Amino acid sequence: MSSGRLAQRHVLVTGGGGGIGLAIAKACLEEGARVSVVDRAAQASAGVGELQAGKADTLHYLSADVTRQQDIDRLLRDSVQRFGPVHTLVNNAAVFELAPLLEADADSFDRLFAVNVKGMFFVMQAVLRHMRDAGSEGASVINLASQAGRRGEALVAHYCATKAAVISYTQSAALAMAPHGIRVNAISPGVVDTPMWSQVDAQFARYEGLVLGEKKRQVGLAVPLGRMGTPQDIAGAAVFLASDEARYITAQTLNVDGGNVMS
Numbered sequence: 001m002s003s004g005r006l007a008q009r010h011v012l013v014t015g016g017g018g019g020i021g022l023a024i025a026k027a028c029l030e031e032g033a034r035v036s037v038v039d040r041a042a043q044a045s046a047g048v049g050e051l052q053a054g055k056a057d058t059l060h061y062l063s064a065d066v067t068r069q070q071d072i073d074r075l076l077r078d079s080v081q082r083f084g085p086v087h088t089l090v091n092n093a094a095v096f097e098l099a100p101l102l103e104a105d106a107d108s109f110d111r112l113f114a115v116n117v118k119g120m121f122f123v124m125q126a127v128l129r130h131m132r133d134a135g136s137e138g139a140s141v142i143n144l145a146s147q148a149g150r151r152g153e154a155l156v157a158h159y160c161a162t163k164a165a166v167i168s169y170t171q172s173a174a175l176a177m178a179p180h181g182i183r184v185n186a187i188s189p190g191v192v193d194t195p196m197w198s199q200v201d202a203q204f205a206r207y208e209g210l211v212l213g214e215k216k217r218q219v220g221l222a223v224p225l226g227r228m229g230t231p232q233d234i235a236g237a238a239v240f241l242a243s244d245e246a247r248y249i250t251a252q253t254l255n256v257d258g259g260n261v262m263s
Protein backbone atom coordinates (compact mmCIF):
# COMPACT_ATOMS: atom_id res chain seq x y z
CA MET A 1 0.00 0.00 0.00
CA SER A 2 1.60 3.27 -1.13
CA SER A 3 1.93 6.24 1.18
CA GLY A 4 3.70 8.52 -1.30
CA ARG A 5 6.92 8.47 0.72
CA LEU A 6 8.97 9.23 -2.40
CA ALA A 7 6.60 11.73 -4.05
CA GLN A 8 8.45 14.33 -6.17
CA ARG A 9 11.67 12.29 -5.97
CA HIS A 10 13.72 11.06 -8.92
CA VAL A 11 15.26 7.62 -8.27
CA LEU A 12 17.96 6.21 -10.55
CA VAL A 13 18.36 2.41 -10.41
CA THR A 14 21.27 0.63 -12.11
CA GLY A 15 20.86 -3.01 -13.09
CA GLY A 16 17.10 -2.50 -12.88
CA GLY A 17 16.20 -4.81 -15.78
CA GLY A 18 15.34 -7.70 -13.45
CA GLY A 19 15.74 -9.18 -9.98
CA ILE A 20 16.22 -6.86 -7.02
CA GLY A 21 16.71 -3.70 -9.12
CA LEU A 22 13.39 -4.18 -10.91
CA ALA A 23 11.56 -4.75 -7.60
CA ILE A 24 13.13 -1.58 -6.18
CA ALA A 25 12.10 0.40 -9.28
CA LYS A 26 8.52 -0.86 -8.90
CA ALA A 27 8.37 -0.09 -5.17
CA CYS A 28 9.73 3.44 -5.73
CA LEU A 29 7.14 4.05 -8.47
CA GLU A 30 4.41 2.90 -6.10
CA GLU A 31 5.70 5.41 -3.53
CA GLY A 32 5.27 8.24 -6.02
CA ALA A 33 8.81 8.58 -7.43
CA ARG A 34 9.87 9.15 -11.02
CA VAL A 35 12.25 6.33 -11.86
CA SER A 36 15.13 6.02 -14.33
CA VAL A 37 16.02 2.37 -14.90
CA VAL A 38 19.44 1.55 -16.31
CA ASP A 39 20.63 -1.81 -17.60
CA ARG A 40 23.06 -3.05 -20.19
CA ALA A 41 20.54 -4.55 -22.66
CA ALA A 42 19.74 -2.39 -25.68
CA GLN A 43 15.99 -2.80 -25.10
CA ALA A 44 14.07 -2.73 -21.84
CA SER A 45 13.37 -6.18 -20.37
CA ALA A 46 9.82 -7.57 -20.30
CA GLY A 47 9.62 -6.68 -16.59
CA VAL A 48 10.53 -3.04 -17.24
CA GLY A 49 8.14 -3.01 -20.22
CA GLU A 50 5.28 -4.12 -17.94
CA LEU A 51 6.10 -1.39 -15.42
CA GLN A 52 6.30 1.18 -18.20
CA ALA A 53 2.84 0.38 -19.55
CA GLY A 54 0.79 3.50 -18.93
CA LYS A 55 3.57 5.03 -16.82
CA ALA A 56 5.86 6.52 -19.47
CA ASP A 57 5.64 9.86 -17.65
CA THR A 58 7.15 8.39 -14.46
CA LEU A 59 9.44 5.58 -15.68
CA HIS A 60 12.03 5.50 -18.42
CA TYR A 61 14.66 3.02 -19.50
CA LEU A 62 18.26 3.75 -20.44
CA SER A 63 20.65 1.25 -21.93
CA ALA A 64 24.14 1.71 -20.48
CA ASP A 65 27.13 -0.31 -19.34
CA VAL A 66 28.26 0.94 -15.92
CA THR A 67 31.85 -0.12 -16.62
CA ARG A 68 32.18 2.61 -19.30
CA GLN A 69 32.71 6.21 -18.19
CA GLN A 70 31.07 7.63 -21.32
CA ASP A 71 27.96 5.54 -20.59
CA ILE A 72 27.92 6.81 -17.00
CA ASP A 73 28.09 10.43 -18.21
CA ARG A 74 25.32 9.77 -20.75
CA LEU A 75 23.00 7.92 -18.38
CA LEU A 76 23.22 10.74 -15.84
CA ARG A 77 22.74 13.47 -18.46
CA ASP A 78 19.76 11.70 -20.08
CA SER A 79 18.03 10.82 -16.83
CA VAL A 80 18.38 14.38 -15.46
CA GLN A 81 17.09 15.77 -18.75
CA ARG A 82 14.07 13.49 -18.51
CA PHE A 83 13.12 13.68 -14.82
CA GLY A 84 15.21 16.50 -13.30
CA PRO A 85 17.79 16.29 -10.47
CA VAL A 86 18.41 12.82 -9.04
CA HIS A 87 17.42 12.42 -5.37
CA THR A 88 18.27 8.75 -4.91
CA LEU A 89 20.80 6.50 -6.60
CA VAL A 90 20.28 2.76 -6.18
CA ASN A 91 23.64 1.38 -7.24
CA ASN A 92 22.55 -2.20 -7.88
CA ALA A 93 24.21 -3.54 -11.08
CA ALA A 94 26.56 -6.44 -10.41
CA VAL A 95 27.73 -9.78 -11.76
CA PHE A 96 28.54 -13.07 -10.03
CA GLU A 97 31.07 -15.83 -10.75
CA LEU A 98 32.57 -18.52 -8.57
CA ALA A 99 35.59 -20.81 -8.70
CA PRO A 100 37.71 -22.71 -6.19
CA LEU A 101 40.28 -20.30 -4.72
CA LEU A 102 43.26 -21.95 -6.39
CA GLU A 103 41.52 -21.65 -9.78
CA ALA A 104 40.13 -18.11 -9.36
CA ASP A 105 41.79 -16.38 -12.29
CA ALA A 106 42.65 -12.84 -13.36
CA ASP A 107 39.98 -12.67 -16.09
CA SER A 108 37.24 -13.42 -13.58
CA PHE A 109 38.78 -10.89 -11.16
CA ASP A 110 38.70 -8.22 -13.90
CA ARG A 111 35.10 -9.00 -14.91
CA LEU A 112 33.80 -8.88 -11.34
CA PHE A 113 35.77 -5.84 -10.19
CA ALA A 114 34.91 -3.93 -13.40
CA VAL A 115 31.17 -4.00 -12.66
CA ASN A 116 30.84 -4.55 -8.91
CA VAL A 117 33.56 -2.14 -7.76
CA LYS A 118 34.73 0.17 -10.56
CA GLY A 119 31.26 0.59 -12.07
CA MET A 120 29.68 0.98 -8.64
CA PHE A 121 32.23 3.58 -7.55
CA PHE A 122 32.25 5.74 -10.69
CA VAL A 123 28.45 5.77 -11.02
CA MET A 124 28.31 6.83 -7.36
CA GLN A 125 30.99 9.49 -7.83
CA ALA A 126 29.24 11.01 -10.88
CA VAL A 127 25.85 11.05 -9.15
CA LEU A 128 27.29 12.45 -5.89
CA ARG A 129 28.92 15.35 -7.79
CA HIS A 130 25.57 15.99 -9.44
CA MET A 131 23.71 15.83 -6.10
CA ARG A 132 26.17 18.23 -4.48
CA ASP A 133 25.82 20.70 -7.38
CA ALA A 134 22.03 20.35 -7.61
CA GLY A 135 21.63 20.67 -3.82
CA SER A 136 18.75 18.19 -3.97
CA GLU A 137 16.86 18.02 -0.66
CA GLY A 138 16.96 14.53 0.89
CA ALA A 139 19.56 13.16 -1.54
CA SER A 140 21.00 9.74 -0.81
CA VAL A 141 22.79 6.77 -2.32
CA ILE A 142 21.99 3.11 -1.67
CA ASN A 143 24.65 0.63 -2.75
CA LEU A 144 23.87 -3.08 -3.02
CA ALA A 145 26.45 -4.98 -0.97
CA SER A 146 25.96 -8.60 0.13
CA GLN A 147 26.41 -10.96 3.04
CA ALA A 148 29.29 -12.16 0.84
CA GLY A 149 31.05 -8.91 1.72
CA ARG A 150 30.85 -9.71 5.45
CA ARG A 151 32.57 -13.09 5.36
CA GLY A 152 34.79 -14.90 2.85
CA GLU A 153 33.76 -18.10 1.07
CA ALA A 154 36.13 -20.71 -0.31
CA LEU A 155 34.44 -20.82 -3.72
CA VAL A 156 33.47 -17.17 -3.98
CA ALA A 157 36.66 -15.23 -3.17
CA HIS A 158 36.55 -12.60 -5.95
CA TYR A 159 32.84 -11.82 -5.56
CA CYS A 160 33.15 -11.62 -1.75
CA ALA A 161 36.03 -9.17 -2.12
CA THR A 162 34.01 -6.96 -4.48
CA LYS A 163 31.17 -6.76 -1.97
CA ALA A 164 33.55 -5.98 0.92
CA ALA A 165 34.75 -3.09 -1.25
CA VAL A 166 31.15 -1.87 -1.66
CA ILE A 167 30.80 -1.71 2.14
CA SER A 168 34.07 0.20 2.47
CA TYR A 169 33.27 2.71 -0.31
CA THR A 170 29.86 3.28 1.26
CA GLN A 171 31.52 4.33 4.52
CA SER A 172 34.09 6.60 2.84
CA ALA A 173 31.48 8.25 0.63
CA ALA A 174 29.12 8.77 3.57
CA LEU A 175 31.83 10.65 5.47
CA ALA A 176 32.83 12.69 2.41
CA MET A 177 29.25 13.72 1.64
CA ALA A 178 27.88 14.24 5.16
CA PRO A 179 28.86 17.95 5.13
CA HIS A 180 26.66 18.31 2.03
CA GLY A 181 23.70 16.64 3.73
CA ILE A 182 23.87 13.66 1.36
CA ARG A 183 23.46 10.22 2.94
CA VAL A 184 25.19 7.07 1.67
CA ASN A 185 24.12 3.63 2.87
CA ALA A 186 24.24 0.05 1.64
CA ILE A 187 21.89 -2.91 1.79
CA SER A 188 23.38 -6.31 2.40
CA PRO A 189 21.01 -9.00 1.12
CA GLY A 190 21.49 -12.63 2.08
CA VAL A 191 20.17 -15.12 -0.48
CA VAL A 192 17.48 -13.72 -2.75
CA ASP A 193 15.64 -15.65 -5.43
CA THR A 194 16.55 -13.73 -8.62
CA PRO A 195 18.03 -14.51 -12.05
CA MET A 196 21.47 -14.09 -10.43
CA TRP A 197 20.73 -16.87 -7.96
CA SER A 198 19.70 -19.25 -10.73
CA GLN A 199 23.18 -18.74 -12.10
CA VAL A 200 24.73 -19.14 -8.62
CA ASP A 201 22.80 -22.39 -8.15
CA ALA A 202 24.05 -23.76 -11.47
CA GLN A 203 27.65 -22.87 -10.64
CA PHE A 204 27.49 -24.48 -7.19
CA ALA A 205 25.91 -27.57 -8.78
CA ARG A 206 28.96 -27.89 -11.00
CA TYR A 207 31.56 -27.50 -8.27
CA GLU A 208 29.76 -29.32 -5.46
CA GLY A 209 28.24 -32.13 -7.55
CA LEU A 210 24.64 -31.14 -6.70
CA VAL A 211 21.50 -31.44 -8.79
CA LEU A 212 20.09 -28.15 -10.06
CA GLY A 213 17.98 -26.43 -7.41
CA GLU A 214 19.62 -28.27 -4.48
CA LYS A 215 21.89 -25.39 -3.44
CA LYS A 216 18.92 -23.02 -3.45
CA ARG A 217 17.00 -25.43 -1.25
CA GLN A 218 19.93 -25.74 1.17
CA VAL A 219 20.59 -22.00 1.50
CA GLY A 220 16.89 -21.28 1.99
CA LEU A 221 16.62 -23.83 4.82
CA ALA A 222 19.73 -22.39 6.50
CA VAL A 223 18.20 -18.89 6.81
CA PRO A 224 16.87 -18.30 10.36
CA LEU A 225 13.54 -17.14 8.89
CA GLY A 226 13.46 -20.38 6.91
CA ARG A 227 13.38 -19.20 3.31
CA MET A 228 15.29 -17.33 0.63
CA GLY A 229 14.45 -13.64 0.35
CA THR A 230 12.32 -12.23 -2.45
CA PRO A 231 13.29 -9.11 -4.42
CA GLN A 232 10.33 -7.39 -2.72
CA ASP A 233 11.90 -8.06 0.70
CA ILE A 234 14.87 -5.97 -0.38
CA ALA A 235 12.77 -3.27 -2.06
CA GLY A 236 11.06 -2.39 1.23
CA ALA A 237 14.41 -1.63 2.83
CA ALA A 238 15.47 0.47 -0.16
CA VAL A 239 12.31 2.60 0.01
CA PHE A 240 12.89 3.13 3.73
CA LEU A 241 16.54 4.18 3.25
CA ALA A 242 15.56 6.53 0.41
CA SER A 243 12.78 8.15 2.45
CA ASP A 244 12.88 10.91 5.06
CA GLU A 245 12.22 8.27 7.72
CA ALA A 246 15.91 7.40 7.33
CA ARG A 247 17.12 11.02 7.46
CA TYR A 248 19.52 10.37 10.39
CA ILE A 249 20.96 7.15 8.93
CA THR A 250 24.20 7.26 6.97
CA ALA A 251 27.38 5.16 6.52
CA GLN A 252 25.43 1.99 7.40
CA THR A 253 25.16 -1.37 5.68
CA LEU A 254 21.77 -2.79 6.54
CA ASN A 255 21.49 -6.59 6.63
CA VAL A 256 18.27 -7.68 4.91
CA ASP A 257 18.82 -11.41 5.04
CA GLY A 258 16.30 -13.19 7.25
CA GLY A 259 18.79 -13.30 10.12
CA ASN A 260 21.83 -14.79 8.36
CA VAL A 261 24.26 -12.10 9.58
CA MET A 262 24.02 -10.51 13.01
CA SER A 263 25.51 -7.13 13.76
Ligand SMILES: NC(=O)c1ccc[n+]([C@@H]2O[C@H](COP(=O)([O-])OP(=O)(O)OC[C@H]3O[C@@H](n4cnc5c(N)ncnc54)[C@H](O)[C@@H]3O)[C@@H](O)[C@H]2O)c1
Pocket (backbone or CB within 6 Å): 014, 015, 016, 017, 018, 019, 020, 021, 038, 039, 040, 041, 064, 065, 066, 067, 091, 092, 093, 094, 095, 115, 119, 144, 145, 146, 147, 148, 188, 189, 190, 191, 192, 193, 194, 195, 196, 197
Ligand atom coordinates in the same frame (compact mmCIF):
# COMPACT_ATOMS: atom_id res chain seq x y z
N1 LIG B 1 20.36 -12.40 -5.40
C1 LIG B 1 21.05 -12.46 -4.27
O1 LIG B 1 20.96 -13.45 -3.52
C2 LIG B 1 21.93 -11.33 -3.83
C3 LIG B 1 22.52 -11.44 -2.57
C4 LIG B 1 23.33 -10.43 -2.12
C5 LIG B 1 23.55 -9.32 -2.92
N2 LIG B 1 22.97 -9.23 -4.14
C6 LIG B 1 23.25 -8.03 -4.92
O2 LIG B 1 22.03 -7.39 -5.25
C7 LIG B 1 22.16 -6.76 -6.53
C8 LIG B 1 21.09 -7.27 -7.48
O3 LIG B 1 21.23 -8.68 -7.59
P1 LIG B 1 20.21 -9.60 -8.40
O4 LIG B 1 20.21 -10.90 -7.72
O5 LIG B 1 18.95 -8.87 -8.65
O6 LIG B 1 21.05 -9.76 -9.75
P2 LIG B 1 20.56 -9.96 -11.27
O7 LIG B 1 21.69 -10.60 -12.00
O8 LIG B 1 19.25 -10.63 -11.27
O9 LIG B 1 20.42 -8.44 -11.74
C9 LIG B 1 21.57 -7.63 -11.90
C10 LIG B 1 21.33 -6.70 -13.06
O10 LIG B 1 22.54 -5.94 -13.28
C11 LIG B 1 22.70 -5.80 -14.68
N3 LIG B 1 24.10 -5.53 -15.02
C12 LIG B 1 25.16 -6.37 -14.90
N4 LIG B 1 26.27 -5.80 -15.40
C13 LIG B 1 25.91 -4.56 -15.82
C14 LIG B 1 26.62 -3.49 -16.41
N5 LIG B 1 27.93 -3.58 -16.70
N6 LIG B 1 25.95 -2.36 -16.70
C15 LIG B 1 24.62 -2.25 -16.45
N7 LIG B 1 23.89 -3.23 -15.88
C16 LIG B 1 24.53 -4.38 -15.57
C17 LIG B 1 22.24 -7.15 -15.24
O11 LIG B 1 21.93 -7.05 -16.63
C18 LIG B 1 21.04 -7.45 -14.37
O12 LIG B 1 19.82 -6.97 -14.92
C19 LIG B 1 23.58 -7.05 -6.99
O13 LIG B 1 24.42 -5.98 -6.60
C20 LIG B 1 23.94 -8.31 -6.22
O14 LIG B 1 25.33 -8.46 -6.09
C21 LIG B 1 22.16 -10.21 -4.61
